[in-house]
Amino acid sequence: MRFYVTVNLMDKFKRLLKIINYANPGKGLLTAIGLLSVLGATSSLLFPVMTQKLIDLASNSGQLPTEWIGILIAVLLGGSVASGYNFFLVGKVGNRMLVNIRAKILAKAIYLPVPYFDNTPSAEPASRAVNDTEIINGVVSQHFEPFISGLITLVASLVILWILDWQLTAVLFATLMIAFLITVPIAAKLTQLSKSVQKEEANFLSFITERFAQIRLIKAYNAEQETLAKSQQTLTNLYDLGLKEVRIGAIMAPIAGMTIISTLIIILVFGATRVSQGEITIGTLIAFILYLFNIVFPLIQFTYFFAELNKAAGAAERVEELLEETSEQSTNKGELCFKPGDITLQNVHFNFEPKVPLFKRLNMVFPKNKKIALVGASGAGKSTIFNLLLRFYQPGSGNIKIGDHSIFEFSLEDWRKHVALIAQDTPLLSGSIKDNLTLGLRQEISQRDLEKVIDAAELTEFIKTIPNGLEAPVGEKGVKLSGGQKQRIAIARAMLQDSPVLLCDEATSNLDATTEHKLQQAMNNLAVNRTTIVSAHRLSTVIDADLIYVLKGGNVIAEGTHEGLMKNSDYYQELVKHQFSALKTNNENPQQLEALVTP
Ligand SMILES: Nc1ncnc2c1ncn2[C@@H]1O[C@H](COP(=O)(O)OP(=O)(O)OP(=O)(O)O)[C@@H](O)[C@H]1O
Ligand SMILES: [Mg+2]
Structure with a gap:
């Protein structure tokens, strides 16, 4: 003792x-x-x-x-x-x-x-x-x-x-x-x-x-x-x-x-x-x-x-x-230089909880500089794919590649520098609007470039109306802004990062139809010359994608363009019908939509 x-x-x-x-x-x-x-x-x-x-x-x-x-x-x-x-x-x-x-x-x-x-x-x-x-x-x-x-x-x-x-x-x-x-x-x-x-x-x-x-x-x-x-x-x-x-x-x-x-x-x-x-x-x-x-x-x-x-x-x-x-x-190798290319998920196995696999053998290709959309019911795993791409989680087995290289060969910093995320819940940090926009930016940004991005993100009017403009404090979690304002700031932040891979997780879900429509143009401009992967419950966001993946039960059950999927996938049609009913409330042109959602 x-x-x-x-x-x-x-x-x-x-x-x-x-x-x-x-x-x-x-x-x-x-x-x-x-x-x-x-x-x-x-x-x-x-x-x-x-x-x-x-x-x-x-x-x-x-x-x-x-x-x-x-x-x-x-x-x-x-x-x-x-x-x-x-x-x-x-x-x-x-x-x-x-x-x-x-x-x-x-x-x-x-x-x-x-x-x-x-x-x-x-x-x-x-x-x-x-x-x-x-x-x-x-x-x-x-x-x-x-x-x-x-x-x-x-x-x-x-x-x-x-x-x-x-x-x-x-x-x-x-x-x-x-x-x-x-x-x-x-x-x-x-x-x-x-x-x-x-x-x-x-x-x-x-x-x-x-x-x-x-x-x-x-x-x-x-x-x-x-x-x-x-x-x-x-x-x-x-x-x-x-x-x-x-x-x-x-x-x-x-x-x-x-x-x-x-x-x-x-x-x-x-x-x-x-x-x-x-x-x-x-x-x-x-x-x-x-x-x-x-x-x-x-x-x-x-x-x-x-x-x-x-x-x-x-x-x-x-x-x-x-x-x-x-x-x-500590898992870094960090010897490789980043080069844009097709992103591929090869036989990716992933589970959050032991013995409950979310993805068993997931195979996907995100072609370089194209716009790819992920659709599927809530909980299908769309956000998780973004999390895997950002290396927040490690797949149990399988690989994720960009071009010929596994994304895990890059140093984390280098990899994430080339991937911009507009997250589903668009969090903001305490500090000014400008601090939030330039989060993590290494190089100084000129006032002109900043204004350009703010304009493209439909933020100019909003910033003009608040005292102190860009220097206005937004408070922890951005509580002083509306959901849509936060989303626009998140979009502008991603624009400023100017990275070759852009991940948009429900990036426009909180915007009204008019703002979304205006922003869509900016988002399309943003998508030029970069691989853009979007996840959305809104048809308007996915309709012009070069490639759409339909996710269900941890697997890709269909893929193709909107027109192709409308012909070949009953499940996609089902999803679109639901999106369509949701969109009616957004004052978009009903005839045009009717045409789009008819197989
Ligand atoms: N950190 C976590 N730990 C454990 N399970 C998680 C975690 N995050 C997500 N999940 C589970 O993984 C599954 C996929 O979630 P995910 O967020 O990828 O869905 P989603 O397709 O993005 O859904 P939504 O359309 O509602 O955003 C869900 O069943 C969810 O409960
Ligand atoms: Mg999600």
Whole structure:
């Protein structure tokens, strides 16, 4: 049991040192901290022995030795200055560490693959980067140095005490051992509790982050009370755990107080007897009692340190777990230069959930510089094909090629640079409209080019009407814009990226028929000289495609042009009939449409 506790403690200590190492504090800074700790400890070690000298000299000669008083003050002052400066240096290491680990966590998290984020609450990386690093910083900045100098003082004090009077020291040791044996099980219980508290707090953070991110949904469905009721359970758990901690603390505090007082009484009684028997001087007894503080205070400090160490080790473990996740970058080869060509899916097998394949042997060709449309019922896998093309997910088997090369031979950055996506849910980030338009753009863009794109995306009028125009902030998730405005910004963003492959996932689904019609021209212009793959439930978007794939049950069940499919595919006809009824509401020319959808 004790062996296990020691190994466990060493593990935690090592984990903490590893994290400190991330701060890269440098040998100079660490040496300075070490030296100042020794200096501080020496000062507190010298103080009692010098007091002993002072008292014995004074009681022998009957007058105060002023030079000794001067030295005593100098030693105390020196020790305080050393401790103060050390506190600053340790805080510096702590803060540097905080910044470095946070930067590392972010740099790691941002390159984690999409499936990681599918399976992890979005508050998780934030909780690692903010809460856990703060816990680690707390123990490093506030408890680490006192622990080291406390350890030096404690060991040295025990040695000095042994030399001063071994019998008195033996009594002291026995008393302390009893106190230690009483507190160990209580401390173990505290450790266990603090783990549960941290877990429960992480759950709480995840829960509220998610609920507030979806505040409109909550309000629209009157789910405020339901949300509060759900969070109440976690809050009650936290309260119960907190109460248990407080109870233990309430037991610990008097035990610690009683230990100090009874140790003091035992030493005083036993020491006074020895003084009266002439075995030790009164100076020695006073020195002994002063050293006692040198032992008791570090011991109290240690209980805090170990409690914090436990928390910090837990935090460090979670940070390490995240840092050890496999980044999507690591599969790169990155030696190849991008060349446009036909894109082919060859026998692609893919499943999100184990044993439930979405695609079994999917074969498709997207000819270079053509417009290809994907149609199929909701859930047929259209967006998933885009996700595979963007390498958000890896096929289980099979290959995706561009020209003669597998797309997996390119570095991720290089590949994605050549593929622009207009996503189904058109998210925007907080920042200005311009920030959103130029997201990820490496090169500066001239005002003229920007205006051209804005015009093509039918955004000019809209931008003119808002104060600050392009510089207007759009808010997280673009909440200050309408669905159609967001889509037009997403289209303009893709236009600016000017990449040879363009993926449009329901890019125009939120636009009214007139705007869509106007934009269609811009989209057609955009499609020139690039491979454009569109997915749409609207007939108007797919009708002029060079090639249409009809997806059903994870397979291509028909392919061809609109006219061809209207003749050959019953399922396509079925789909078109539904699209047609949807389009009637969009005021398009009914006769023209009637002609288009008649086989
Ligand atoms: N991240 C994911 N994890 C697990 N399953 C997923 C994930 N994303 C999609 N799916 C599942 O994969 C299937 C295909 O989804 P996909 O989004 O590709 O459909 P879609 O054809 O784009 O549909 P829609 O027309 O409604 O946009 C669906 O059954 C869906 O539930
Ligand atoms: Mg979709």
